[in-house]
Amino acid sequence: DSGVTQTPKHLITATGQRVTLRCSPRSGDLSVYWYQQSLDQGLQFLIQYYNGEERAKGNILERFSAQQFPDLHSELNLSSLELGDSALYFCASSSHDRLNTEAFFGQGTRLTVV
Amino acid sequence: GNSVTQMEGPVTLSEEAFLTINCTYTATGYPSLFWYVQYPGEGLQLLLKATKADDKGSNKGFEATYRKETTSFHLEKGSVQVSDSAVYFCALTYMNRDDKIIFGKGTRLHILP
Numbered sequence: 113d114s115g116v117t118q119t120p121k122h123l124i125t126a127t128g129q130r131v132t133l134r135c136s137p138r139s140g141d142l143s144v145y146w147y148q149q150s151l152d153q154g155l156q157f158l159i160q161y162y163n164g165e166e167r168a169k170g171n172i173l174e175r176f177s178a179q180q181f182p183d184l185h186s187e188l189n190l191s192s193l194e195l196g197d198s199a200l201y202f203c204a205s206s207s208h209d210r211l212n213t214e215a216f217f218g219q220g221t222r223l224t225v226v
Numbered sequence: 227g228n229s230v231t232q233m234e235g236p237v238t239l240s241e242e243a244f245l246t247i248n249c250t251y252t253a254t255g256y257p258s259l260f261w262y263v264q265y266p267g268e269g270l271q272l273l274l275k276a277t278k279a280d281d282k283g284s285n286k287g288f289e290a291t292y293r294k295e296t297t298s299f300h301l302e303k304g305s306v307q308v309s310d311s312a313v314y315f316c317a318l319t320y321m322n323r324d325d326k327i328i329f330g331k332g333t334r335l336h337i338l339p
Contacts, residue, residue, distance in 0.1 A: 114269065114271065116269075145326065145327065147329075154331040154332050155270075155315065155329050155331070155332060157326060157327075157328070157329070160326045167326070168326040170326075202269055202270070204270070204327070206327070214258075214260055214272045214275055214327075215270075215272075215319075215327050216271075216272075217262075217269035217270040217271065218269055219268060219269045220269050
């Protein structure tokens with residue numbers, strides 16, 4: 113168990129809809145990352161938050177947005193969903209202290225857009 | 227910019243074979259280097275890491291040495307098992323508070339009994 117919790121584990125929704133994915137980082141970790149994993153694109157970095165502030169943006173579509181709340185949990189909002197958005201969405205957290213820079217991943221949310 | 231390049235898969239080996247998965251990186255300064263493993267149906271988990279040049283990370287029989295002169299961090303295992311079948315990701319980051327972790331595209335490994 114990595115200590116990172118993602119909900120829901122599975123999500124099936126229709127095109128055009130909007131969904132929210134939730135992530136609770138490991139206790140004490142300030143950084144949260146979101147990644148999208150699809151068969152053809154591999155692991156794509158979407159966005160990073162550090163202590164509530166956006167720190168880095170990757171290949172995140174304008175239809176997607178995220179935020180990190182004061183209690184450090186994060187949500188990824190996906191809107192106007194398309195078939196191609198079907199993928200595994202991973203959240204990871206890290207503390208970024210000097211000796212512990214690695215990320216800890218949740219089990220992922222499998223999104224299926226039909 | 228910083229990047230990680232790893233060999234494309236899939237890699238298929240027989241049980242007890244020797245494994246090498248190549249990883250090279252482009253980065254300024256001294257990043258920390260990692261190998262993550264993703265077993266079927268699961269999230270990524272840290273396999274091993276090295277935080278400075280010439281460090282060797284090791285875990286579960288896997289090893290990788292941080293080679294700054296060749297900017298490489300190749301993953302090796304002397305005798306693979308069927309249970310090692312997974313996707314392996316090389317990654318780097320810096321020990322600063324807001325640096326993102328950069329992953330390679332992943333290498334799928336199949337071990338045949």
